[in-house]
Amino acid sequence: MQQHALPVPGAAHPLAVRRYLPPAGTPPRGSVVIGAAFGVPQTFYAPFAQWLAGQGWAVSTFDYRGQGASLHGPMRAVQANLHDWARDYDAVIAHAAEALPGRPVLLVGHxxxxxxPGLLEQKHRVAGLLSVAAGSGYWRQNAPRLRRLMPFFWHVLVPVSVRLCGYFPGRRLRAVGDLPAGVARQWRRWCLHPRYSVGAEGEAARQAYGEVRFPIHAWSMQDDEMMTLAGTEALLALYTHAPRQLEHLAPQDVGARRIGHFGFFREGFRDTLWPRAARQLQQWCDAPAIAPSSPPPVARTTAA
Structure with a gap:
């Protein structure tokens, strides 16, 4: 594993990036960039990244500015919003592409x-996105138990705590994790709009998502404590011109008691879900998708 301090235009400090490489003498199949969830440090993805590197991939993980090892100084001093985090993602994709010229760059987005990825400037460098436990964050599409808490969370807890602390103190509140004020406020706007990021940001965001042409394979978890199948479908609908597939997974499909929102990246799935992810990445590596001329429907598959 190599560690890098990656400069990003417009960022006050470099990003903390880890790169996991295949065994010596093994030519990398291509690059995989793992995009983290809100408040989740890149160290959480280390077991999966190490395993994937062992399968022949060069894997990059990173912390968005103001998160994990990319936090420099107090959180209240971090100037960042979600567009800035998209630029961080861009920088890591460009770094991965330049490290392995001519080889595909694939994303695993949690x-x-x-x-x-709908807001990326480096879309042309991406050959595919494996979406894991992701969906629209619109609060009415959250899982039922979480949805009951959202009116208080978005209308009271987030605005009041950000005003008092200068950032969202999620760690102290045991909710998500500490977030820069700009990220928390923008995320709040997204989650209160039925069309999430595209609805909150307007025409420019709609066009940005519509420019995506790389294929997307989404895994929705039946026992996800945060996200619903409807939320995953709503997120995929934003990528209007991308080839899309949706797979709804239940724990019993892979002989497990639970998967949930975070389970895929835990080592307990190294013999079940991880090989399936590697096969999907290899399919894109072997046969890069050709952008369709008209918006394709979402293809549904069933768990094997």
């Missing part, structure tokens, strides 16, 4: 990590 939750937010599958929402931000």
């Amino acid at each position: 939750s937010l990590g599958a929402q931000l």
Whole structure:
């Protein structure tokens, strides 16, 4: 594993990036960039990244500015919003592409990590996105138990705590994690709009998502405590011109008691879900998708 301090235009400090490489003497199949969920440090993805590198991929993980090892100084001093985090994602994609010229760059996006690709400037460098437990964050499409808490969360807890603290103190509140004020406020706007990011940001965002042409394969988890199938469908609908597939997974499909919102990246799935992810990435590596001339329907598949 290599660690890099990656400069990003417009950012006050470099990003903390980790790059996991295949065994010595093994030519990399291509690059995989793992986009993290809200408040989740890149260290959480290390077991999966190490395993994937062992399968022959060069894998990059990173912390968005103001998160994990990319936090420099107090959180209240971090100037960042979700567009800035998309630029961080862009920088890591460009770094991965330049490290392996001529080889495909694929994304594994966890939750937010599958929402931000619609706002990327480096779309042309991406050959596919595996979306894991991701969907629209519109609060009415949250899982039932979480949905009951959202009016208080968005209308009271977030605005009041950000005003008092200068950032969202999620760690102290045991909700999501600490977030820069700009990220928390923008995310709030997204989650209160029925069309999420595209609705909150307007025409420019709609066009940005519509420019995506790389294929997307989404895994929705039946026992996800945060996201619903409807939310995943709503997120995929934003990528209007991308080839899209949706697979709804239940724990019993892979002989597990639970998967949930975070389970896929835990080592307990190294013999079940992880190989399936590797096969999907390899399919894109072997046969890069050709952009369709008209918006394709979402193809549904069933768990094997």
